[in-house]
Amino acid sequence: MTKYLTLTKLLFLQQFKTRFGIDKKKRRGTIALYVVLILCFAPTVVTVAAMMYFAGKFTHGNADFGTFLILLCQGLVLMFGIHAIISNVFVVKDAEKLLYLPVRAYVIFLAKLTVAYLNELITTAVTVLVVLLPFGMGASAGVGYYFMLMVSVVLIPMLPMLLSTLIAMPIAALVNLFGKNSYTKTVLRILLYVAIMAVYMYGMYRLGFLTGSENGSALDNTEEYVQYMLGDFTDKLNGAMPYFHPDYMLMNSMLAPTFTTFLLSFLAALGENVALLALVFAVSLPFYRRMLTLSIEEGSSRHKKGKENFDTKNIGTIRQFMLTDIKKTARDSQLGFQSFAGIIMMPLIVVVLYFFVGIADDGDSSLLQLITISTRYQVIAPLVILAYMTFIGSSTNILGLYPISRENRAIYILKSLPVSFNKILLAKVLLATAVMAACDFITCLLIVFLFEIEWYLGLAMFATMVFLGFGSMCITTLLDLKEPRLGWDNFNQGLKGVKNSWIAMLISFLTVVTIAAISVPFIILFVAFDKWYIMLLMWLLILGIAAGYSVVGYKIMTAKATKYFERIEV
Amino acid sequence: MIRLYNVSKTYAKANAKAVDDLTLEINSGEIFGFLGPNGAGKSTTIKMLTGILTPDSGTIEIDGINIAENPLRAKALIGFVPDNHEMYETLKGTEYLKFIGTMYGVTGDTLKSRIDKYADMFEMTDALPNLIGSYSHGMKQKLSVIAALVHDPKVWVLDEPLTGLDPQSAFQLKQMMRKFADEGNTVFFSSHVIDVVEKVCDRIAIINRGKLVAVDTLENIRSDNKVSLESLFLTITSDGESK
Structure with a gap:
C-alpha cells in the first residue's frame, strides 16, 4: 500500500513539477489570464447553466432526464480524458524506469490508473457544476441532492474510465497488429478515435438530443413550447436510461423522495461503480502487461538489415526542416495522434452538426432547411462558421502551439546549426499553417456542400482562415519560445498547466470579436439596401484585416524570437 | 583556431x-x-x-x-558531438544525416559518399535505415560522430x-581524431x-x-x-x- 501511495503521489506531482517555484509576477499573469478567460467564456457557461436550470424546472427533476445529463457529463469526461488514458496508461514509455523498482507491475498500473482518475475528477467537477448543479436548483431538489452532487463527482468518472480502457485496448491491439510502420500507427489511431467519437455523437443524436417534433410549433407560448419539447424529449428517453444502470441509480439516489429509496439507490450506484472499477482493472491489467513487454522488446525486434538507397537531393533548408519536422511528429505515437486528431475534430464536428440540424424525419423540414430559406442565411452563417473555425482551429493545433517544446531535449540541435533561427521558425509556422490549411479546406468544402453556403463565400472563409491561422501560429510560436517546456518524458504530462492553448483561444476570441464588430454595420446595411457589393466590401475588409494580422504576427515573432531563443539554456 | x-x-x-x-x-x-x-x-x-x-x-x-x-x-x-545522445528518435539514421547535411549545405553525391564512408568505418551501414529510437547508446554515439563529420x-x-x-x-575514433x-x-x-x-x-x-x-x-x-x-x-x- 505504501509503495502504491508513494508511486501515485510521485506520478501525480510529476505532472505539475514545472508549476512549482513560479515567481509572483508570473503567478499574477496566470491569474489575470484565467480571469480574462473566465469572463470570455462566462456567457456560454451561464447560458448552458440557465438551460439546465430551466430543464430542471420544466421536467420537475425527471430522473430519466437527470440520467441523460450524467451521460452528457460522462461524454465530456470521455472526450477530454481518453487521450490521457491512452497516452499515460497504455503508452508505456517509462517502462524501463519503473520496472527496475521493487514494485509489482499491477501496482504501477494501479498507480497510473489512479492518476488518470484524479485528472478526470477535475473535468467531472467542472461539468457537474455547470450541468447538474443548476438542474437540481431548477428542480428545487432537497439537501440530499447537493450532498450527493459531491459524491457524484467521485462516481461519474468510472464509466468513462471503463469506456476509455475498452476503447484504448482495441486501438492499441489493432495498431500493433497492422501498424508496423509508424505512420500507419498514427493514421490507425486517428481513424479509430474519429470513428469512436462519431459513434458516441451519433448515439447522442439517436437519443433525440436537440431534435424536436415539428408538431410543437403549433404552440405559440415560448414556455409551453419549451415544456412540450422537454416532455417530448423525456418521453424519448424513457426506457433507455435504466440501461445505464449505475448512472440511473445515482440520479435516483440524488432525487430520492425517501431515505429508504435514497439508501437503496445509493448502495446500488456505489456497488455498480465499484464493480465497474474492478472490471476496468481486471480487463486492462493483462493488456497493460502485454504492452509493457512489447515496449521493452520493440526496440530490438524491428531492425531492418541491409543498405538503404536514400535520397540526398537538395530541397532547400526550409523544406528540409518542414519535412523533418512532420516526419518526426507523425511517427511519434503521442505527438502524431494529438497533432492530427485535434485537427480532424473540426470537420468531424461539422458533419455531426449537419446530422443534428440537416436531417429530419420523413415529412418534416430540417432546421437547416428552415433557416436556409432566409435571404440573410448567406450573410450571417459564413461569419458564424468562420468564428467557430477560428476558435477551434488555433487551439487544437499542437504543431503550432508547441513548436519548440516538441523539440524537447534535442533542442540543442537547432541551437548548434548554422541556420538563421528566423528561418527555422518560419519553417515551423509554415508547417503548422499548411496542416491547418488542409483541415480548413476540408471543413470549408463540407460547409459548402452540406450547409449550402455559396462556393465563393467558402473560398473567402478559407483564405481568411489561412491568414488568421498563420498570424495565430506566429503568436503561439513566440509564446512557446518564451517559456518552452523541455526535458519531458511524456508529452501530455510535460505540458500540463501550459497556458498556450488557452492564450490561443483568447487570441481567437478577440479575433472573432473584431470580425463580428466589423461585420455588424455591413450586415445592417445589407439588410436595409440589399446590394451585393456591401457583402463584397465586408469580405474584402475581413480578408484585409486577416492578412494584416498575419503580417503583424510574423513581424512580432521575428522581432523577439532570436532573443528568446538565445535565452533558452540547455 | x-x-x-x-x-x-x-x-x-x-x-x-x-x-x-x-x-x-x-x-x-x-x-x-x-x-x-x-x-x-x-x-x-x-x-x-x-x-x-x-x-x-x-x-x-x-x-x-x-x-x-x-x-x-x-x-x-564546427562539428559537434554532444554528450547526451538526444536526437530525433523518430527519424531514421539516413534521414537525420540528410537533415544535418542540408543544414550545413552538403547534399547530393558529396553527402552520400561521406555518409557511406563514415557508416562503413563505424559499421553503421546496416543500422542507418532504422529509426534512431531503436539504436543502442553506442550506435547513437556513432551516428552523432558521423553527423559531426558530414560537412567536413x-x-x-x-x-x-x-x-x-x-x-x-x-x-577508430581516436585514430580519426589524430x-x-x-x-x-x-x-x-x-x-x-x-x-x-x-x-x-x-x-x-x-x-x-x-x-x-x-x-x-x-x-x-x-x-x-x-x-x-x-x-x-x-x-x-x-x-x-x-x-
Whole structure:
C-alpha cells in the first residue's frame, strides 16, 4: 500500500513539477489570464447553466432526464480524458524506469490508473457544476441532492474510465497488429478515435438530443413550447436510461423522495461503480502487461538489415526542416495522434452538426432547411462558421502551439546549426499553417456542400482562415519560445498547466470579436439596401484585416524570437 | 583556431558561475583535452563554444570569426558531438544525416559518399535505415560522430565522445581524431577517461568549479614524470587546491 501511495503521489506531482517555484509576477499573469478567460467564456457557461436550470424546472427533476445529463457529463469526461488514458496508461514509455523498482507491475498500473482518475475528477467537477448543479436548483431538489452532487463527482468518472480502457485496448491491439510502420500507427489511431467519437455523437443524436417534433410549433407560448419539447424529449428517453444502470441509480439516489429509496439507490450506484472499477482493472491489467513487454522488446525486434538507397537531393533548408519536422511528429505515437486528431475534430464536428440540424424525419423540414430559406442565411452563417473555425482551429493545433517544446531535449540541435533561427521558425509556422490549411479546406468544402453556403463565400472563409491561422501560429510560436517546456518524458504530462492553448483561444476570441464588430454595420446595411457589393466590401475588409494580422504576427515573432531563443539554456 | 577570452557564464536559475573568466587558445593541428570533475564547467564551455549557450561576458572566436557577431559562419566550421545522445528518435539514421547535411549545405553525391564512408568505418551501414529510437547508446554515439563529420568541419568539438563506444569504435575514433588534427584541423574534447587523454592529447586544460586551474602540455603540467596524470588531476581538483 505504501509503495502504491508513494508511486501515485510521485506520478501525480510529476505532472505539475514545472508549476512549482513560479515567481509572483508570473503567478499574477496566470491569474489575470484565467480571469480574462473566465469572463470570455462566462456567457456560454451561464447560458448552458440557465438551460439546465430551466430543464430542471420544466421536467420537475425527471430522473430519466437527470440520467441523460450524467451521460452528457460522462461524454465530456470521455472526450477530454481518453487521450490521457491512452497516452499515460497504455503508452508505456517509462517502462524501463519503473520496472527496475521493487514494485509489482499491477501496482504501477494501479498507480497510473489512479492518476488518470484524479485528472478526470477535475473535468467531472467542472461539468457537474455547470450541468447538474443548476438542474437540481431548477428542480428545487432537497439537501440530499447537493450532498450527493459531491459524491457524484467521485462516481461519474468510472464509466468513462471503463469506456476509455475498452476503447484504448482495441486501438492499441489493432495498431500493433497492422501498424508496423509508424505512420500507419498514427493514421490507425486517428481513424479509430474519429470513428469512436462519431459513434458516441451519433448515439447522442439517436437519443433525440436537440431534435424536436415539428408538431410543437403549433404552440405559440415560448414556455409551453419549451415544456412540450422537454416532455417530448423525456418521453424519448424513457426506457433507455435504466440501461445505464449505475448512472440511473445515482440520479435516483440524488432525487430520492425517501431515505429508504435514497439508501437503496445509493448502495446500488456505489456497488455498480465499484464493480465497474474492478472490471476496468481486471480487463486492462493483462493488456497493460502485454504492452509493457512489447515496449521493452520493440526496440530490438524491428531492425531492418541491409543498405538503404536514400535520397540526398537538395530541397532547400526550409523544406528540409518542414519535412523533418512532420516526419518526426507523425511517427511519434503521442505527438502524431494529438497533432492530427485535434485537427480532424473540426470537420468531424461539422458533419455531426449537419446530422443534428440537416436531417429530419420523413415529412418534416430540417432546421437547416428552415433557416436556409432566409435571404440573410448567406450573410450571417459564413461569419458564424468562420468564428467557430477560428476558435477551434488555433487551439487544437499542437504543431503550432508547441513548436519548440516538441523539440524537447534535442533542442540543442537547432541551437548548434548554422541556420538563421528566423528561418527555422518560419519553417515551423509554415508547417503548422499548411496542416491547418488542409483541415480548413476540408471543413470549408463540407460547409459548402452540406450547409449550402455559396462556393465563393467558402473560398473567402478559407483564405481568411489561412491568414488568421498563420498570424495565430506566429503568436503561439513566440509564446512557446518564451517559456518552452523541455526535458519531458511524456508529452501530455510535460505540458500540463501550459497556458498556450488557452492564450490561443483568447487570441481567437478577440479575433472573432473584431470580425463580428466589423461585420455588424455591413450586415445592417445589407439588410436595409440589399446590394451585393456591401457583402463584397465586408469580405474584402475581413480578408484585409486577416492578412494584416498575419503580417503583424510574423513581424512580432521575428522581432523577439532570436532573443528568446538565445535565452533558452540547455 | 579556437580562442576564448575572459569567458564567463552564470545560468539563470543558479547563483554560482558555471564558467568563470576562462581564457584559452587552441591551435590548428592540435588535439586539446579538456578535463574536470562533474559540474566543473566542461559542458558549459563546450556549449558556449558551439553557440548553444551565449556567454555573459567575454568573446569566443573560431578561426578568427567571433561567434557572437557571426554565429552562422562560426557554427558552419564546427562539428559537434554532444554528450547526451538526444536526437530525433523518430527519424531514421539516413534521414537525420540528410537533415544535418542540408543544414550545413552538403547534399547530393558529396553527402552520400561521406555518409557511406563514415557508416562503413563505424559499421553503421546496416543500422542507418532504422529509426534512431531503436539504436543502442553506442550506435547513437556513432551516428552523432558521423553527423559531426558530414560537412567536413575545421573544428571538431566532442563532449565525452568515448562513453558507450565498443573498443573497436573507440579505437577508430581516436585514430580519426589524430588524422583530423594532422590534416591541420583542431580537435577539442572533454573526457573523464584520463588514460585516453594521456595517450591522445597534445595539450590539456583542467577546469574546476568554473575556473581554469591548469593548461599546458602533459609534460609541462607533470613536472615530475613519475606522477600519473590521474593523481595529478585528483590533486589539482581536490577541495581548496588550485595551481
